[in-house]
Amino acid sequence: xxxAFIWGGSVIGAAAVLALVFxxxxxxxxxxxxxxxxxxxxxxxxxxxxxxxxVSTLADTAVESMRLATNKMADITDYLKTQxxxxxxxxxxxxxxxxxxxxxxxxxxxxxxxxxxxxxxxxSIAEIxxxxxxxxxxxxxxxxxxxxxxxxxVLKPITEECLAVATExxxxxxxxxxxxxxxxxxxxxxxxxxxxxxxxxxxxxxLLRTKMVMAESTFDAAGSIVAKDTEVAVxxxxxxEIK
Numbered sequence: 001x002x003x004a005f006i007w008g009g010s011v012i013g014a015a016a017v018l019a020l021v022f023x024x025x026x027x028x029x030x031x032x033x034x035x036x037x038x039x040x041x042x043x044x045x046x047x048x049x050x051x052x053x054x055v056s057t058l059a060d061t062a063v064e065s066m067r068l069a070t071n072k073m074a075d076i077t078d079y080l081k082t083q084x085x086x087x088x089x090x091x092x093x094x095x096x097x098x099x100x101x102x103x104x105x106x107x108x109x110x111x112x113x114x115x116x117x118x119x120x121x122x123x124s125i126a127e128i129x130x131x132x133x134x135x136x137x138x139x140x141x142x143x144x145x146x147x148x149x150x151x152x153x154v155l156k157p158i159t160e161e162c163l164a165v166a167t168e169x170x171x172x173x174x175x176x177x178x179x180x181x182x183x184x185x186x187x188x189x190x191x192x193x194x195x196x197x198x199x200x201x202x203x204x205x206x207l208l209r210t211k212m213v214m215a216e217s218t219f220d221a222a223g224s225i226v227a228k229d230t231e232v233a234v235x236x237x238x239x240x241e242i243k
Contacts, residue, residue: 037238046154062112062114
């Protein structure tokens with residue numbers, strides 16, 4: 001019984017020594033790393049045109065204000081369903097509208113204002129102009145955020161390619177820094193990235209003709225609008241192993 005106890009103690013002691021040895025080896029083989037950034041700048045063609053149609057109505061009661069707004073927006077959406085456009089409601093609210101009376105030096109309630117907005121987008125600027133022409137001059141209808149932009153379908157492959165370029169740019173920087181220290185880079189241990197897409201938007205006052213207010217645009221000899229491409233920037237932060 002005593003011998004078995006001594007043998008068991010020897011095994012435990014040997015395991016402790018091995019754990020200490022492996023722990024020392026692990027500390028001596030700590031992975032060295034190098035952290036760098038990489039960038040890519042590119043552009044994407046603008047394949048969509050969009051504008052926001054906003055209906056604003058004012059009435060003495062909330063029920064009447066909302067009835068006027070929803071009826072007008074129903075007329076607009078019924079028409080838009082017959083056109084080659086896409087639409088999405090972006091705003092729907094109703095609130096008490098007040099105005100400051102300078103003579104009385106107090107705020108006065110004008111009524112209840114209801115606002116409903118829908119963004120309309122199309123592949124052709126001519127289709128947006130058709131929509132504008134349909135509702136130009138209508139009471140309580142306004143336009144906002146006339147713009148050309150790159151759709152997600154166009155942006156996705158371009159952004160992915162730019163990400164690959166930014167990652168390769170980070171690799172080149174890491175290799176250059178490692179070479180100065182007479183070492184080589186290995187695999188990527190971690191990678192994070194961010195994307196910035198710049199689309200220009202210009203507010204419009206009232207229902208204006210599209211060709212008069214297109215943001216960041218020029219006209220060609222035929223009078224068509226030529227918009228600048230969307231700017232796409234991708235930045236990465238990478239950590240490489242040093243061999």
